[in-house]
Amino acid sequence: MSAFKFCSELKIGQSKVAQGQPTYIIAEAGVNHNGKMELAYQLVDVAVDAGANAVKFQLFHTEELILQDVEKAPYQQGDAADEESQYQMLKGLEISIENCRELKAYCEKKGITFLVTPFDIVSLAELKNLGLDALKISSTDLTNTMFLQQAASFGIPVILSTGMSEKSEVERALATIQPVNNQVVLLQCTSSYPAPESQIQLSVINRYKQDYQVLVGYSDHSVGIGVSPYAVAAGAMLIEKHFTLDKSLPGPDHQASLSPEELKEFVVQIRQVDMMMGDGIKAVQLCEEQNRKALQKSLVASCFIGRGELFTSENLVAKRTGGAGISSVHSSQILGLRASTDFAPGELIDV
Template sequence: MTNSVRIGKHEIGGDAPVYVIAEIGLNHNGSVELAKQLIDVAAEAGCQAVKFQKRTPEIATPEHMKQTPRETPWGTMTYLEYRYKVEFEQEEYTEISKYCDEKGLDWFASPWDEPSVDFLESMDVCAYKIASASVTDLGMLAKIKETGKPVILSTGMSTIEQIDKAVETLGKDNLVIMHATSTYPLPPEEANLRMIDTLKERYGVPTGYSGHEPGLQISLAAVALGAVTVERHITLDRTMWGSDHAASLEPGGLKHLVRDIRIIETALGDGVKKVFPGELAPLSKLRRVGA
């Protein structure tokens, strides 16, 4: 098994702390200032990374959706016009990259088409995140492989055979796999957290969890089951306009998530049975028969 993968300033796997990714995605609603506020939220909570999404709207938008009317804060427009409205380009990402560096956070994005890989390479991202929707885009995966950068692969809405092909295309060097179920919001009966161990055993690479559930319990259980990285969508307010806000964590929830992940990490220990210092006083008072 590949013990760990280095992304930006951090190791993932091995004995490293769980790598917590705050998924900003499109929850910036096209505003760099809102993106910066979300970066602040991630930094203050103790996350190690933030993630965005990058599209070439003309390519990434399905044909049947392009002319569909969409009600937005900027008025009624086509779905394609909306996609352009919320898409960041070089100027915005240059500002975001500098801000993340100031906050000590890694940043990267999920490309949704091959030109977006070229764009992200021009921004010198430290890694690539492959969204569950892109598992079968083997041409894009091959292009990402050619960059030589670390890759995080989400596995929602995919069969094990489709994941096999994606892993074969990407290779296992510098690969992290994320168990995910792409239901928004995720009900507990579809979480299937035992897949974390299944993926780890099948592919032998660091394995984590990308969650879309309300609350924290399932993500925390994933850590207890061995997830080495956790990704959650974040927002300033779940009632904000936009498709992903309702399935996102607000600032207080994100802080609690990171806090509790660190407690679980400490509590897991090393698996070696020993008598701890805190047990010595009860031992002397309670044990009647010595060894």
């Protein structure tokens, strides 16, 4: 029995995240605007055109996020001549809370949900009164207990990524959030850019469901359209994926992001998987009904059966009859009864 009990359904904007609902798709713009609002608006347009449920940006104050002399992460590094620090790089990718307010208004006009990942406590506090429908917490803050406590206090759904973490750290994060907020979507994530297919760990999705009684999703850093359609088949109810206007733009995330055309195909493929998943109820499908009639078997006499003779496994056999007669599924109810009339070999049994 799980020590956790989170809500089994939540709403983000106009869409529900729950078992049996279409997959909630977040188009992750991240910092692919390169600090330019003109590009940020274009990213929103691309997400809308692709049919995503939400478009997500990142909010941070570089001086609150990182020390000035920290080197870039391996995936952020350019050529050998690149001596820019991570601080310098991030400083050029900032947008402000006012920019977020403008983007949110634009998203509302365009009919797509606006989401943000804050990366420092100041940015988190700035988002308190923005009227967000949900709050995304990056894997980098999974172990940041004070940050999680404040994020949970917003009272809106928390989407929590779990890259670079151990099981104990995931449990500690959930235990921090649950006392004040049971609206959580927990995302399996492998924080490598790109994430090797051999280290995706899709089986963790169902493990999260079983262990924590929580809504689950997948934050996808695999190459191209990649793993996400498989993640949906594995049980993910929410997917997020980076996209860009142009993979050749300068910046840390463009090359590993989807192009506008790829984002469209990404959404198409996930919606195809949604359709294939169905409602989870095993029943005869419309396309099967004629085949069922033609191929399933009914009871017929395997030899002459005289009136009053007992029906047995020796004188009855199941054969295809085009749907006529008594289905062989009822054989246990027929065996031991007496024939009410004579039956010739191959004749349908009728009691």
